[in-house]
Amino acid sequence: MRIGIVSDIHANLAAFETVIAALRQAGAADRLWCIGDMVGYGPHPNECLDLLRDFDHVCVPGNHDYGLLGKTPISNFNNDARFALDWTATVLRPDLHAYLDGLDQPWLPDNGQFTIVHASPRDPIWEYLLNTGDAHECFPLFATPYCLVGHTHIPVVFRETEPGGPVKLAQPEAGEAVRLGESRLICNPGSVGQPRDSNPQAAYAILDQEERTLTFHRIDYPIAVTQAAMRALNFPKRLISRLDFGY
């Protein structure tokens, strides 16, 4: 079975629709694993949550989802993020608010061989897992061979070279398949709706359970469509322009 892995959709419908179309083509859209932050930053929270819920899926909440629900203080967010969350609160349908509120497990500790958590096994909601030192400290904190995280919006693979040993970091190329073998891994597919690795293309991954590979993908999407919707809603300029550059 092939599973689509998506994270940090951030209410960017044009990006999410493009990724879903690509997953359908790759035969990987029967099931989605979603690593959180479905809302925030973008102009289409209802549409993105509806699209996600069209699929058989598992999902964990992210910091923006928690911010919207009041489960983490709004003071934790910068002005632009706060603007988007405040706006989202005014438009989010009650059934979708209830759906987000029902995501009460901040991490899924044994989803097949994968632990799924938005930020890190040490802090499921807020830790930015960016370097090998922090990853090294996180490997003992989950029991499965593999862990999927999001949050940084940067595709990355942390590999434990031996049990308790040094951790290596790799930034996977688009199309690169990581073999699921003996090494334990922490993998981040990157962000669907707001990439931050200086590549504006939407990021996602496909898990092939038979081949035992995790393949990283990038895809162009109509950025201007999302930006026009943001402009019409008077979203902060920086949130609009950063989509052009992927940071």
Ligand code: ZN
């Ligand atoms: Zn995010």
